[in-house]
Amino acid sequence: MHSLEFDIAHFLAGGMVVISLLLLYQDRLYALINVFALHSLALALAVGWQAYIQDAHHLYVTAGIALLFKTIFIPVALHRIIRKLGIHRTLEVVGGVGRDMLAGAALVALAILVMLPVTAGADALSREDLAFALAVVLLGLLLMISRHNAVSLVIGFMSLENGLVLAAAGARGMPLAVEISVAFSVLIALIVIGVFLFRIRERFDSVDMQAMDAFREERRR
Numbered sequence: 012m013h014s015l016e017f018d019i020a021h022f023l024a025g026g027m028v029v030i031s032l033l034l035l036y037q038d039r040l041y042a043l044i045n046v047f048a049l050h051s052l053a054l055a056l057a058v059g060w061q062a063y064i065q066d067a068h069h070l071y072v073t074a075g076i077a078l079l080f081k082t083i084f085i086p087v088a089l090h091r092i093i094r095k096l097g098i099h100r101t102l103e104v105v106g107g108v109g110r111d112m113l114a115g116a117a118l119v120a121l122a123i124l125v126m127l128p129v130t131a132g133a134d135a136l137s138r139e140d141l142a143f144a145l146a147v148v149l150l151g152l153l154l155m156i157s158r159h160n161a162v163s164l165v166i167g168f169m170s171l172e173n174g175l176v177l178a179a180a181g182a183r184g185m186p187l188a189v190e191i192s193v194a195f196s197v198l199i200a201l202i203v204i205g206v207f208l209f210r211i212r213e214r215f216d217s218v219d220m221q222a223m224d225a226f227r228e229e230r231r232r
Contacts, residue, residue, distance in 0.1 A: 016064045017136055019060055020057070020060055020061065020064065020136055020140065021136075021139055023053060023056050023057035023060055024057050024139065024140050024143040024144070024177060024181070025143060026053045026057075027050060027053045027054060027057060027143065027147050027173065027174075027177060028119060028143050028146045028147060028150070030046060030049055030050045030053055031050065031115070031146070031147050031150035031151065031154075031170060031174075032112065032115050032116070032119075032150065033046050033049075034046050034047065034050065034150070034154055034166065034167075034170060035108070035111045035112055035115045035150065035153065035154055035157070036108055036111075036112060038108060040093055040160065040162055040163075041090070041093070043162075043163060043166055044086050044089050044090060044093075044162075044166065045086065047081075047086060047166045047169065047170060048081075048082050048083070048086040050170055050173060051077050051078075051081035051082040051085075051086075051169075051173060052077075052078065052082045054074075054077045054081070054173045054176060054177060055074045055075075055077040055078040055081075055082060056074075057177060057180070058070055058073045058074040058077060058176065058177070058180045059071060059074035061140075061180045061181060062074060062180075070180055073176060073180065077173070077176065081169065081173070085169070089162065089165070089166075092162075093162065111153065111157050114153060114157075115150050115153055118146060118149040118150060118153060119146045119149075119150070121149070122142055122143075122145040122146035122149055123142045123146070125145070126138070126141050126142035126145050127139075127142055130142075136181070137181055137182055140177065140178070140180075140181025140182075141178055141181055141182065143177065143181075144174045144175070144177040144178035144181060145174070145178070146174075147170065147171070147173060147174030147177060148171050148174035148175065148178075150170070150174075151167050151168070151169075151170040151171030151172075151173075151174060152167070152171060153167075154166065154167035154170060155167030155168060155171070
């Protein structure tokens, strides 16, 4: 592989890790959704570049799905849901943003230290892509557990899924049927989550997870 091809692939995959850290930095819902759209755009570019250098045309479909649905459709839908529900725009961060950023940096280092020795027999590009993908997955999990708002759980889950797609593309692609099923699962999840959020808002007048925990405690008394 030419050095330029490797450098661009490395830059795009590494960019996803940086944007995952930016997701952890956000404390407002609208900004969180906008950064997720940027995260998905980076995924679309990374997968599209993998399709080019691997000559794997089915990966262009994956890049198109990420661009159309995750970069445009899902963020727009989440913005509308937030406006419809009148959800508070400020996110409560467990432990503070600074601690989350330090934890995120530690997870990135852990992903690199774990993945590179395990994939020693693979080519250099696959090794680094898998390490970056694991870092994105771990940062998505951290986002899910460090925010109380239900919308941030949705964003964390989808950013985690972006990491899985990056891993599959870097590991010399995945079958088209799997890519299509992933796209439909994301759409179905978005529909279910939208209904779920509306029901939560009607029942608890909030989508804050702490408010729901308090409600459960009151019912137990």
